[in-house]
Amino acid sequence: xxxxxxxxxxxxxxxxxxxxxxxxxxxxxxxxxxxxxxxxxxxxxxxxxxxxxxxxxxxxxxxxxxxxxxxxxxxxxxxxxxxxxxxxxxxxxxxxxxxxxxxxxxxxxxxxxxxxxxxxxxxxx
Amino acid sequence: xxxxxxxxxxxxxxxxxxxxxxxxxxxxxxxxxxxxxxxxxxxxxxxxxxxxxxxxxxxxxxxxxxxxxxxxxxxxxxxxxxxxxxxxxxxxxxxxxxxxxxxxxxxxxxxxxxxxxxxxxxxxxxxxxxxxxxxxxxxxxxxxxxxxxxxxxxxxxxxxxxxxxxxxxxxxxxxxxxxxxxxxxxxxxxxxxxxxxxxxxxxxxxxxxxxxxx
Numbered sequence: 001x002x003x004x005x006x007x008x009x010x011x012x013x014x015x016x017x018x019x020x021x022x023x024x025x026x027x028x029x030x031x032x033x034x035x036x037x038x039x040x041x042x043x044x045x046x047x048x049x050x051x052x053x054x055x056x057x058x059x060x061x062x063x064x065x066x067x068x069x070x071x072x073x074x075x076x077x078x079x080x081x082x083x084x085x086x087x088x089x090x091x092x093x094x095x096x097x098x099x100x101x102x103x104x105x106x107x108x109x110x111x112x113x114x115x116x117x118x119x120x121x122x123x124x125x
Numbered sequence: 126x127x128x129x130x131x132x133x134x135x136x137x138x139x140x141x142x143x144x145x146x147x148x149x150x151x152x153x154x155x156x157x158x159x160x161x162x163x164x165x166x167x168x169x170x171x172x173x174x175x176x177x178x179x180x181x182x183x184x185x186x187x188x189x190x191x192x193x194x195x196x197x198x199x200x201x202x203x204x205x206x207x208x209x210x211x212x213x214x215x216x217x218x219x220x221x222x223x224x225x226x227x228x229x230x231x232x233x234x235x236x237x238x239x240x241x242x243x244x245x246x247x248x249x250x251x252x253x254x255x256x257x258x259x260x261x262x263x264x265x266x267x268x269x270x271x272x273x274x275x276x277x278x279x280x281x282x283x284x285x286x287x288x289x290x291x292x293x294x295x296x297x298x299x300x301x302x303x304x305x306x307x308x309x310x311x312x313x314x315x316x317x318x319x320x321x322x323x324x325x326x327x328x329x330x331x332x333x334x335x336x337x338x339x
Contacts, residue, residue: 011169012147014140014335021338057147057167084151085167087158105148106264 001120005030007049009040009066010082011058015105019053019082022112037061041069048074051119054099056083056090064094071098078119082107133296134324138331139172145264145334146170146257146300150315153256154304160252161224163306170302177291177320180299184316185282187301188212191312195242196285197250197276201258203269204326207319208290209254211246215279217311218242221249224309239278246276258317261300265330295320298327 006029008016016033023029032047034040037054038061044052052070056063063081070077081094084105091102101115134142147170154165175183188194193215200208219238222245251274262269277285291297300317319327 012140012144014137014144015147018144018338057151057169059169084148086151086155087164088155089158089164105144105151 001050003029003050003116003120005032005047005049007032007034007040007043007047007052009034009037009052010055011035012055015055018106019112022107022109024113024116037063037066040066044070044077045073050078051116052077052079053082054079056081056085056094064097067094067097067099080115133174134298134328134331137335138328141331141334142300143170143172145261146172146302148264149257149260150302150304152260153253156256157249157252163224163309166305166307168303170300173299173301175297175299177295177297178293180291180297180318181286181288183299184210184286188282188314191215191282194280194282194285195246195276195278196280197246197254197274199250199254199274200272201269203262203267205262205265205267205269205319205323207317207323209258210286210316210318211250211254211313212316213246213311213313217313218246218278220309220311221245242278243276246278247274250274250276253315257315261317264334265327266333267330291318292320295322296324298324
């Protein structure tokens with residue numbers, strides 16, 4: 001699958017900036033941002049991104065609720081959770097719900113690019 | 126000597142510090158969850174800058190709903206230096222004792238309940254404060270030393286922090302996070318305080334992180 005549209009949902013402008021800086025510069029992606037789960041869900045429905053990077057600890061609507069809502073809207077959505085909450089229970093929970101991958105904050109360029117490659121190469125996963 | 130308020134952090138520097146605190150407390154929670162069977166529900170951390178003379182009242186006000194509190198204090202020294210206050214509603218130590226006993230990480234034998242409670246809080250404080258401040262220092266490129274944590278139980282907020290704790294002429298930076306131990310009905314607050322003596326270094330460290338992602 002070809003990745004063209006990316007959505008970043010994180011309440012921290014710096015965290016969004018860090019994720020954006022890790023996205024490969026080999027091509028121009030259409031990147032949109034949201035600062036909480038509610039806004040993120042609206043942007044997901046509006047833009048239908050190929051990949052969504054989602055934080056867990058956010059105001060208004062948290063990441064778990066947002067993840068459930070996104071997957072309810074689109075079962076095939078590729079949601080990558082990027083979080084500081086690295087408790088095993090948190091990781092297990094979002095994986096069970098259907099997150100494609102979980103990346104520990106702060107993300108590395110290599111880690112994030114590998115996930116994008118995995119999505120491109122294994123879209124059915 | 127008057128505090129140098131012009132040295133306060135910019136909005137962008139505060140945002141990086143907030144994200145660094147978020148990562149640091151996430152690590153601390155995972156460390157605690159590895160040791161005892163607990164899940165820590167996290168919230169978005171806050172960064173505040175205020176005259177040091179107001180810190181005592183600020184912390185007291187933040188935990189006033191707890192009424193009586195249990196508190197763990199620990200000092201840390203490095204380029205980033207200050208004091209951590211881990212504050213729970215009273216009785217948290219008692220609730221947490223059973224978790225440690227279940228995991229056999231602490232042996233209380235036949236100690237009095239107050240001593241067991243304090244020992245439990247010291248252990249939780251050691252893990253949460255140590256891992257959080259340690260990760261914070263690692264991300265900021267600092268090396269810290271620590272005082273042993275001290276726990277006090279069943280305190281009035283007003284009595285738990287001495288007026289002499291802070292240099293009243295300084296500006297204080299407070300990193301605050303609120304958390305909840307799910308299924309244990311225990312809420313807590315972690316306050317990391319530092320003064321403007323660390324600000325110059327802190328600004329450089331935060332800018333360095335930002336530069337890495339430009």
